[in-house]
Amino acid sequence: MKIALIGYGKMGKAIEEIALQRGHEIMLKVGIENLEDNTINNIRKADVAIEFTGPESAFENVVRCMEAGVPVVCGSTGWLARYEEAKNSCLTNKSAFLYASNFSVGVNIFFALNKRLAELMAPHKEYNVALTEIHHTAKLDAPSGTAITLAEQILDKNTQKKQWVNQPSTQAEDLSILSERIDPAPGTHIISYTSPIDDIEIKHTAHNRTGFATGAVLAAEFLHDKKGIFSMSDVLGI
Structure with a gap:
């Protein structure tokens, strides 16, 4: 898969490492130093996006991915007052959305x-x-x-x-x-x-970020080519 990483901090880099190990390509990495690259046109080049930023930007990032028609996995917390809006955007744009408070x-x-x-x-x-x-x-x-x-x-x-x-x-x-x-x-x-x-x-x-990063990549693999709203229970079958 071609993955867009929205958020390239410690978690983003851990996700990148796992994704590359599993044979995926990181075609977009958005961090604080290149926010101008966080555009719908750039995101559209990906098969799936993984969003790990912060409560102040997560909602806008998730909606941007949906408007690009790209399935999005979101692990940012602290923004869930707008979760229903995000779900509605997913349905309106006929996209795919998976939020988890923890991907481990x-x-x-x-x-x-x-x-x-x-x-x-x-x-x-x-x-x-x-x-x-x-x-x-x-x-x-x-x-x-x-x-x-x-x-x-x-x-x-x-x-x-x-x-x-x-x-x-x-x-x-x-x-x-x-x-x-x-x-x-x-x-x-x-x-x-x-x-x-x-x-x-x-x-x-948790002993390190590896479990979270692995779960996020598993979620992205699950979400690829799907439509609708999902959770880690769907990914893991529990």
């Missing part, structure tokens, strides 16, 4: 575990659930997109919790997400259920 195969299995554990714990009101997420200091958004996905999965099953908050809380209806920024830390997410009798905890720790 291990994290997506962790998502499945989190959903199942939330189902099992739902009847046991004596347990309080909370989340902790740890990332490097260069991560711009807090909580992480992965933590928000985990929290929303829990809220879907736990009738005691009404909303997540990005701080410690003593309110029974609040699901606390604690965000820590420490270097170096590619990413750790912890779900803790605590009671007066015992504690239950599940944890995922």
Whole structure:
């Protein structure tokens, strides 16, 4: 495939390495030094685009790819207030769109575990659930997109919790997400259920960016030649 990389920071470079190893061609690389190359005409030369920038530019980048008629995989977080608009743009332009808060195969299995554990714990009101997420200091958004996905999965099953908050809380209806920024830390997410009798905890720790980059390339391979809106569950069959 010919891939357009929209965002050529640390993640973009890790994606490039994996894509080349898998026999793909990077025909466009857009970073902060060449934003003028981020045009519909340039994107149209690609078979698929992979977008990893930031919350301030992700939506416009995704829509530009759709208007170019190029399937787009997006891993930027912090912009989901406009997610429905992005989906509508995908449908209007008859393109393909895959967003994930995390592309790691291990994290997506962790998502499945989190959903199942939330189902099992739902009847046991004596347990309080909370989340902790740890990332490097260069991560711009807090909580992480992965933590928000985990929290929303829990809220879907736990009738005691009404909303997540990005701080410690003593309110029974609040699901606390604690965000820590420490270097170096590619990413750790912890779900803790605590009671007066015992504690239950599940944890995922990333050791490097390779898992995220590999998952993003797998998603691009899946999305190539497709139309519609997809998720990593579709890619992995989970």
